[in-house]
Amino acid sequence: MAGDNPDDLQKKLAADQFLTQGFNEFLAMRQYQTAILSLRQAEGLYREIGDQKGEADSLRRLSEVYSRLGQQQESIEFLHRAVTLYRASNHLDGEAKALEWLAWAHRDLGEPLQSKAFLEEALQLYHQLDNQAEEANALNSLGTIEDLLGRPADAIQFY
Numbered sequence: 111m112a113g114d115n116p117d118d119l120q121k122k123l124a125a126d127q128f129l130t131q132g133f134n135e136f137l138a139m140r141q142y143q144t145a146i147l148s149l150r151q152a153e154g155l156y157r158e159i160g161d162q163k164g165e166a167d168s169l170r171r172l173s174e175v176y177s178r179l180g181q182q183q184e185s186i187e188f189l190h191r192a193v194t195l196y197r198a199s200n201h202l203d204g205e206a207k208a209l210e211w212l213a214w215a216h217r218d219l220g221e222p223l224q225s226k227a228f229l230e231e232a233l234q235l236y237h238q239l240d241n242q243a244e245e246a247n248a249l250n251s252l253g254t255i256e257d258l259l260g261r262p263a264d265a266i267q268f269y
Contacts, residue, residue: 118159125155129168136175145175163204166195170208177215186215206235210248213255222258229255 132148156164196205213228253268
């Protein structure tokens with residue numbers, strides 16, 4: 111990201127504002143279409159200035175809106191793009207969160223094995239970050255997936 115360029119700074123500030131606005135429109139006001147517009151504006155501005163983390167954050171939030179609208183496939187596409195950008199910017203926490211969200215999207219589609227694979231990846235990252243709270247959440251989620259797979263004995267080890 112070109113941090114010294116005043117135009118880039120203005121675009122970053124605008125992108126941050128659109129990201130916050132989109133999240134608030136989604137979460138507080140349930141205005142999904144308006145949230146999508148704001149989040150897409152944020153995504154485009156972040157991309158324009160080369161802010162991969164900001165772009166990934168926008169994509170992750172877009173995935174949340176699309177998931178709420180029942181459009182899991184679109185949500186998954188946004189999350190895959192977010193994971194790629196988080197990896198490129200070496201943002202492990204964002205990558206782990208996006209992987210965890212991918213896991214739940216695949217669970218919702220009835221794909222527990224794919225869900226488990228994404229959760230295991232997220233768990234490794236949370237462990238690497240020494241984020242014990244998120245590690246515990248990922249372990250609990252793995253237990254839920256094992257239970258969905260009809261393996262309650264395996265599920266117990268994660269709870």
